[in-house]
Structures are given as C-alpha cells and as structure tokens.
Amino acid sequence: MKIPSLLIPLMFIFTTNASLPVEVRGDEGMFLFNELPTERLKQRHDFDATSAWADELRLASVRFNVGGSGSFISSDGLVLTNHHVASDTLHKLSTPEMNLIENGYLAKTLDEELKAPDLELNQLVAIENVTERVNGAVAADATSEDAVKQRRAVIATIEAESFDETGLRSNVVTLFGGAQYHLYRYKKYTDVRLVWAPETEAAFFGGDADNFEYPRYNLDASIMRVYEDGKPAKLDHFLRWCQDPLADGDLVFVSGNPGRTQRIFTVDALKFLRDDRIPYTLDYLRRKEILMQQFGLEGTEQARRARDELFGIQNARKAYTGMLGGLQDPQTFVAKRGREDRLLSDLKKDPEMADLVSAWADIKAIQDDKREMLDQSVSLRSTLFDLALQIVLLTREDLKPNEERLREFTDSSRESLMQELLSTAPIYRDLEQVKLADEISRQIVLRGADNSLVQEILTGKGPRERAAALIEGTKLDDVDYRSELIDGGHDAVFGSKDPIVVLARTLEPEYRRLREKNEQIRERERQAYAKVAKAITAIEGTSGYPDATFTLRLAFGTVKGYNEDGKSIDPTTNFAGAYDHAKAHQGQPDFDLPPSWMKAKAEVNLDTQLNFVCTADIIGGNSGSPVVNRKGELVGLIFDGNIQSLTSDYLYSDDQARAVSVSGVGILEALRSIYNAKDLAESIGK
Template sequence: MRKLYPLALATMTLLCPVFETSGDEGMYLFNDLPVDQLKSKYDFQPSQAWADALRLSSVRFNSGGSGSFISSDGLVLTNHHVASDTLHKLSSEDRNLIDDGYLAKSLDQELKAPDLELNQLVSIDDVTERVNAAVAEDASVADAAVQRRAVIAEIEKESTDKTGLRSDVVTLFGGAQYHLYRYKKYTDVRLVWAPETAAAFFGGDADNFEYPRYNLDATIMRVYEDDKPAELDHFLRWSDSGVSEGELVFVSGNPGRTQRIFTVEALKYLRDSRLPYVLDYLRRKEIMLQQFGLEGAEATRRARDELFGVQNGRKAYTGMLAGLQDPNTIATKQTRETKLRAAAQSDPDLSDTESAFAEIAAVQAEKKRMLGQTVTFRSRLFDLALTTVLRAAEDAKPNGERLREFTESGRDSLVQDLLSTAPIYRDLERVKLADELARFVESRGGDDQWVAVVLDGKGPRERAAELIEGTKLDEISVRKTYLDGTLDDIKRSDDALIELARKLEPEYRRIRTINEELDERERQAYAKITAAVSKLQGASGYPDATFTLRLAFGQVKSYIQDGETIEPATDFAGAFKHEAQHQGQTDFDLPPSWNQAQDKLDLSTQLNFVCTADIIGGNSGSPVVNRKGELVGLIFDGNIQSLTSDYLYTDQQARAVSVSGVGILEALRNIYGADQLADSIGK
C-alpha cells in the first residue's frame, strides 16, 4: 500500500532535480510537462486542454493520498486504504465499515466524513522573484528563515483574500523556484461505496508490496456544495476495456516526498540513523497497538486503522532501508555525485559548489544529534492540547511572524481539524500516551529536566492516566471554547493536557527553531548544487516530490523476477485461484459477497495491472489514464522493487500496481449490486 504515512513528512523537504534521468523516470510539474520526451519516445504530444482536464479532474486528500472526479455530480474515486481513516471515524461498535464495507443506495444514505478535505489544483504561479527579493543577501541563517517565512505567509494571505482559494507556496528545486499553488477546497465529502477489507486488502501483509495482486482497493465518495452534490465541469471518462502490454499510461497524483537529490552524506544519515530510528518507533507502536487489541473485539476495531498504518509504514520503511543498505545504491549515487563535483570544480562560476556539499555533510551530523529530541507525543488528545496552546500564542502575532500552519491562509483547515467530530477513545489515548511518555524517558534519560516536568513525580502509566482523566479536549464544545478564546484563557486553563503543553511550549519552540535553521542551511546548500546541475546539464527535469500534483508516465509492462516472467495483468479467476492456494490463511479469504457472486462474474475481467510509471507514497488513489485521458486504473501500491524509488528510480523491475477500471465496474455490478452507481460513473 502506497499511502503517505505521516512519518514520511518528517524527512527533509528540500527539493531539487535529479542529476540524471533514465527510462520512464519522472514526477513532472503540470506547468512543465516533458512534452519533447513523450513525443520522441512514445509519439504522443499532450495538448494543453488534455493536461488541464486531467489536472482539474485530480484531487488531493488531506489524509494523505490522491483521487479523481469520476462524474459530473461529484463522485470521487480513491483507494480503500486512503479512505480507511474516514471509514474508521464513521464506524462504531455497532457499525464496522472497514470490515463490512458500505453502499449508499440513495443520496440520503451517503455518510458525511467528519474532517476530510479534498483539494483541486486550480492554478500555479511562479513567485520565485518575490520570495528571493525578500531575503537579504547578507542575512544570517536564522534571519533568512524568518524573512522567507514572512514573505511566504504574505503571498499566501494575499492570494487567499483575493481568490478565496487555499493558497500554498511550494518550494521547488532546493529553493531555486517557489510556486504558488491555488486549490479549490471541498470539505463536505460523503461516503458512497466501500468494499470489505477482505477484498480491498486481499492477501494482507504477506502480499503487501508484492505482485501478482488481486485487490479491489477502491472506494467511491462524493463531494457536496451547499448540501447538494457538486456540479463538476471536469471529471474523468471511463475506458470500457482493460490495458494491454506496452500501452502508454499516465498517473496524475500527489507523490509525498522523494530524496533523489540527496547527497551521499545525506543518504548515509538516512541509512545509519534516521530510518533505523523510524523503524524502531514503528515496531514499538505496532506491538503496543496489537496488545491493546487483545483486550477484545471493540478494542481491536478501535486500534485497527492506526495499526494498519503502522504496519504498512513498517514494511515500506524496511524496504527503503534495505535499498540504502544495498552497497550498489550508495555506489550509484556516489558515481553521479563525483561526476557532478568534478565538473563543478573545473568551472570558475561554480566555485561554491564544493562548500555546499561540505555544508550538507555538517548538517547531517547535527541532525543526528537532534534525532529523538521531541516533546510532541503522538496522542490525538495531546496533539489537540499542543495545537490549542500554540494557536493562541501565534494568533497574538502578526501573520507574517507566525509558524507556517497557523497563518491566515490555513485557518479553515486548522479549524476543521480542531473541531472534527471523529470519535476519540480515551482508553486507546491512555495507552498511547503512556507508551509515548515511557519512550520519552528512554530517549532523554530519567534525570532529564523535561522528563521531570512531564512525569511530575509519577511513572509513565500513572501519569498518562492522570493526564487523560484531567482533560476535556475530547469534547468538541470545549475545543471550540478554547478556539474562540484568547491567550489569557489558555493561561488560566486547568485542563491537565493544556497545562502540560503550556509547560513544554518553550522546549517545543527551541527544538523547532533548531530544525528550521538546519532546513534553511540545507536549502541554501542544495540551491547551490541545483545551480551547478542546471548549468552543467540544463534546466530540464523535475523537482523532488512535495505532496503536490505531478504527472508520471510509463508502459504497462511485464518483468522478470527470480527467472520468471511476471505478466502485467491479473483477473478475477486468478483471485479465486489465489484464495484456493492459500486455504486456511485468514488474509487470503475472499469475503462471502465474492464467493456468492462467483457464478455471475466474468472471471476473465482484468482486476489488477502494473506499469512503469514513477510513483511513491502519496500516489495512492491516483487515477491512471490512457492517451485519450480516459481512466483505466487506480494506483494502490508498488512492488517490493519500487521501494528504493525515494532515492533511486529504475524501471527494470520497479512497478506501480493498479486496480483496473473495468475490474471496479465488474465488481460494482456483479458483486455489490450497485448498477445505479456504476451507470453514473464517467457521466
């Protein structure tokens, strides 16, 4: 599963082009598509109308994934695992949507998501000159970071005030470019159909990141405006045939973060420090959530969505680390880096390139020292407390001086999250917070001054129970009171978690300031490397992924694994055969609805397929379209060979895995009895 797991965002966000490209590599900006490359390799030249229609038919999920509009009356297609956060929040002890699935047979049965936001990219403006002009040439690192943040906040607020659209300034090419992305937001999103997890995640963890696959990892939602289904001008038509070997396809989605520009020293930091740290964290959380689930069926349900995300992240990061631990990965990057540095040294205009590599190396040592220094405990209730405290303090400042997530342009999204109606389970929160406090003690040592502040003379479990008992932040009315209140109201609060967040605020800001300055140092260094790449190799290419809309392309293509040819497509017959071959293994049991409908299905209908398009986490839910711009598939995963794509791409074996569009229609009609829904798709 290629969902964007939150920890992926903790990696550095510096964005630059790769040194070289090969095969079908590339996550291209919609305002700089690889027209010449597509023309020369595939004899295809996308028109502006083709690109605009695809862009406006694509959406981003704030929960960490992608999707697409598939009808004129607001239907949205995405993955089941992208929608699982919403399915979990809409579930209860008496209604388990994740296990049992859901089908709304009329508009009044469509279930409103409590806090989901979808973003449609409307326009892109280059604001590079304005951002660069606001940062003084002789500014210190600290001052440069403040000046840059201020002008970005100013640009975003001006745009939001003028257009009413969500406005985000995106850093590209290591600070060489800054683009203003304007989005139309849809915040009334409702669930229409979701299959059972047994169909969506058929094969379970054993098949995750593997191929062949037989998954119906799809969900359909609908966007509303003014309490009515939205009327859309741009949506994807649906191909009535499956894909074939060698066919050119395109992926329009929001890849999360890549590190392809990273220097060898930066990759070694990831290999030796950052990724092992993340994996230790994930393994710990996996055990904690599994143990909580042993308390009963309801406990299992409450922890399931988060456990799934942790397990998926653990497997993905294991693959990433394995890629970096392969000596060939570092050797390949070292060859490219050596070539670039040698060329730069022979050019007088690029004399500062070598110092940029040295600066990045120095930053890695400092990042290693900071690793694990945090006071942000991963508990929903503590997150709400810390956000509440920071919000009040930041609102007292001019907009340009605020932390990025508290500026005026992001206010609506912040409020939506704070006032979410999603259930919060105190028993799960208590267990999660206790584990976080214990980890905090282990990381900092029992004699650390901040450990003393946090524990207040108690053990982690006792203190967590006290903190959860002493908060009312699970009540929406209480959160709204704080949201409407002032900094003085926060200071007077006797809520236990708010009191703790208030005490930790100085340490949080200290750590954040250090990390932001490290980011600024890296940004400036990578900008110098980018300048060298642009001069020596030209300015063409694509920036590292930023969880913003990109276009990738590739071929539907088989590959060789362990001496065996892996065919590109699977069908429904293969799914039932796969079930029979794994009889007795729970994760390989298709849901009863499938077995009951087996005689009605056209078993030769394509179910999954692979292609060489360049994707990573965040692309989950991305539409796959053909030359005509018709939807032929839905990205839901990559194979195990694709997990090095964060750092190094090759299309020799790496494949993006999709649900076939015709497979979704076959299932809707002949398994789920959703003919009316199927008839409305693409119209």
C-alpha cells in the same frame, strides 16, 4: 502507498524541503503540470500532451488531506480513491455496531451517504511562479535564523494576499531547492460523503504477506461524493471511464500527489538515511506496532479501534524495510558516487563554478546536526495531546502579525486548521491512555529519568499512572470545549486547568526550540542544495522535474511485466486469479475472500482484468491517483508499488520496479456483479 499520518512528523523533521532536478532515465519523472515534458513524450511515445488535455486531467484530480490522491469521476461529485486512503474516514464513521472498515458500505440513496467528519479535498485550479518575490525578500548575507524569518514572512504575505483575492486555499511550494517557488491555489471541498467501500478482505486481500508484492488481486478502491451547499457538487471537469481492459505496452499516465523523494541527495545524505534515520524510524515503528497489537488483543472493540493506525504502522514498517534494504546494497551507492565524483571534478576545473563545491561539505556537516536532532521531540503523538498543543500554539500565534506566525497558523491556513481542531471524529480514551503512557515512557528513555522536562511531564507519577490522570481529567474530547478554548483565545487557554492543556503549555517552549532549530537546519540545507542544483544544471543541463513535495504531478509509463527469480511476471491479473489465490492459501490469515465474493462467483466474469502494473514513477502519496490513457479516460487506480519499487524514494529504475493499480474495468465488474451497485456503476463517467 499511503503516507501514514503517524509518520508525517518524522518525515518533516528528517528530510529537507529541497526539491531539485534529477537525472532522468527511462520513464522516470514526477512532472509539474506547468512544466510538462512535451518533447520527451512526443519522442518516446508519439504523444502530444496538449494544454487542454493536461488542464482537464489536472482539474479532475484531487488531493486528500489524510495523505493520498483521488479523482472526480462524474458530473455530480463522485470521487474515486483507494480503500486505504478512505480508511481514515471509514474508521471515524465506524461504531461497534457498524464496522465499515471490515464490512464495507454501500449507500443506495443520497440520504444514506455518510458525511466524513474532517475530510478535505483539494483541487488544484491555478499555479503562479513567485520565485523572484520570495528570493528577493531574503537578504544575501542573512544568517540561517534571519533567513527563516524573512522567507516565512514573504510566503505568509503572498499566501494571505492570494487568499484574500481569490478565497482559494493558497500555498507557496518550494521547488528545485529554492531556485523556484510556485503559488498553488486550490478549491477546497470540505463536505465529503462516503458512497461505497468494499470489505477489507477484498481491498487488502493477501494482507501484509502480499503487501508490496505482485501478482496482486485487490479491490483497493472506494467512492465518495463532494457536496456544495448541502447538495451534490456540479462538476465541469471529471474523468470519463474507459470500458476496455489494458494491454501489454499501452501508454498510461498517473496524476497524483507523490509525498517526498530524495533523489538529489548527496552520498553523505544517503548514508545518514541508511545508518541513522531509517534504522531509528524502524525502531520506532516496531515499538508502535507491538503497542497497537497488544491493545487490539484486549478485545474485538479494541481491535477495531486500533485497526487503522496499526495498518498504517505496518505498511510504513514494510516500506521503510524495503528502502533500507536498497540503501544497504553497495551497488546503490556505486552510481551515486560515480556521478557525484564526476560532477565535483568538472566543477573544480571551472574557476567560475569552484565556489559551488563547498555545498557538498556543507551538506555533510548538516548531517551531523540532523543526527543530533534525531531523537529530540516533545510530541506525545496522541490525538488529545496533539489537539491541545495545536490550540496552545494557535492562541499564541494569533497574538502575532500574520507574516510572523508559524505557517499552519496563518490566516490563509485557518479554515483547514479549524476543520481539524473541531472534528467530530470519535476519540477513544482507552486507546489515548495507552498511547500517552507509551510516549511518556519513551521520553524517559530518550532524555533520562532525571531530566527536568521529564520530571515536569511525570509530576511525580509513573508513565501509566500519569497517562491515566491526564485522560481522566481532560475534556478535550468534547468538541464544544475545544471550541470554547479557541474562541476564548489566549486568556482562556492559558487559564485552563485541563491537565492535557497544562501539559501542552509546559512542553510548548521546548517544542518551539526544537522546531526553530530544525527550520534553521532545513534553511542551511536548502541553501546548500540550491548550489547543488545550480551545479547540476550548469554541468548536465536541466533534467525537467523537481523532487516530490506532496503536490500534483504527472507521471507516465507503459503497462509492462518483468522478470523475478527467473520467472516472467505478467502485467495483468483477473478475477479468476483472485479465486485461485484464495484457494491456494486456504486456511491462511488474510487470504479469505469476503462472503459477497464467494456468493457472487457464478455471476462474475472471471476473465475481467483486476490488477495491472506499469512503469510509471510513483511514491507514497500517489495512493488513489487516477491512471488514464491517451484519451484522458480512466483505466485504473494506483494503490501500491511492488517490493522493487521501494528504492524509488532516492533511485528510480524500470528494470523490475512497478506501480500497481486496480483496473477500471475490474472496479465496474465488482460493482455490478458482486455489490449489486449497478446504478452507481452506470453513473460513473457521466
């Protein structure tokens, strides 16, 4: 359930920032920590969600800047997350001689812990409602263009003031379609080091065939450590570790950062997803999957270099295929259309509410504008080009007052941006050249060979020849050179003859034009969905949670199996099942347990719980989220959803949809019996 970095631009272009109240069923809900459903928890599960309980869980939870979640699990800085969330770091730390993704890693001493080149962890320490100030800064009669500027300015001012006052990362989050704006303050940890990771054969056991399926037998876990001032951080808030396995019916809670949901979307908006956006995205993913596979076939080292990106693409392709399948089922629209028709009918009966009806027509018209923008992009989606474009934009934005800058270039965002731009992670020129050539070729397909911008990109060369010249002439893979450009500011960047910097300067105006148009579309959509939110609240009442925004939320549910194809699926699996699963698929790719597991089989307590499912409401971004019990003790680690959960982007159901976790007792058993990491196991939860 990781959000692949490759897809973040697509997600942000083709989804609204609106996050709105939705109709709640069963254990549905991704709740704000400052607006928890205390009465519902008491009524449904006889649980008192006290402020102290919630604060402890919130402060023990962290967000990964690569698109995932995690939790503090010791007083000396240990952090638990998924192997596939950590894979970005594992990939960047790997070398031809030391393949950490494939072979795993264990630091036996602090000196052996490996520093991540550009990882940032965010701990949410405070939330403040700033709705009145944000909405008050946007004129009632403002055009969408003016509204974007006014809203951007006040948000930048609020974030800058907060950062100056506290020194904390400060982000204003849009909730309930603009009905609410909350200021989130985060403590940042930028010195993060790898402690332990299992082999891919254990973490992704079953491969693509088992991905989004259940039963599962995966050890999709990894442990890192945060440092401050060169020493392991001393933490007051961390999760204790439950030593007992879970049982059917147990109540559990998930604290994580779900990426994006679209459950408030109108029928017309869902049709756009079904007929346009998701098919377009799938075509893009299939193209990139083939590209990465072909590159990997050139040799063992090429396969290693492409592995992490290929995994993200394949994971996203399967997820989007499941989403599309759900939207193509006519029954999906029956409930949505029925609710929408009832809502519109009730609105039309009330003269004071009738003006809200126009929101649905506005949203329908907006889908046509989004459809026109679907294939318009100048992102060449290579690391080197992205760095160049960011540096070009940065030096331009630095010439403006803070409140007029694009959001990622404001003063409050600068430290995080610098960490990304000056990352020491390796950049592989052969892979970059292949990616650039393919993206240049794709621009020809999208815009036409005679398009003037395409001609400027090509400079008289074919895509492969042009990509080769760009890579041969650039110095952007040198961190010192990037630092010189940034320090030199506008004059240095716009005087640079580096060919990729020159290309970024060429494409900058079109990038800004497209971005501004997309932001205006999102502003119109935000205003329309704010009316929808008002209508839902007036007719149906407040339902309790907004759509996901990759910010910290609390979900809950029970450990529960389900029926599939006439079979009853047990909610838990164990180590014995993993060995049996490997034997049953002997000779098939991705079903071999690593040698460490086979060697230690006699030492492993085969009855120990390994994976489990529950009804908690999760989505991409929840990967690495801690699962805790009533006492707030860690009992598991979210790593996936089953295939039936892939409609959760726009529709929750607890009939068959389940969140899949690694069991806490399973992680401890593996550390002690398989990985000879007894000291690490003993330090967890203390």
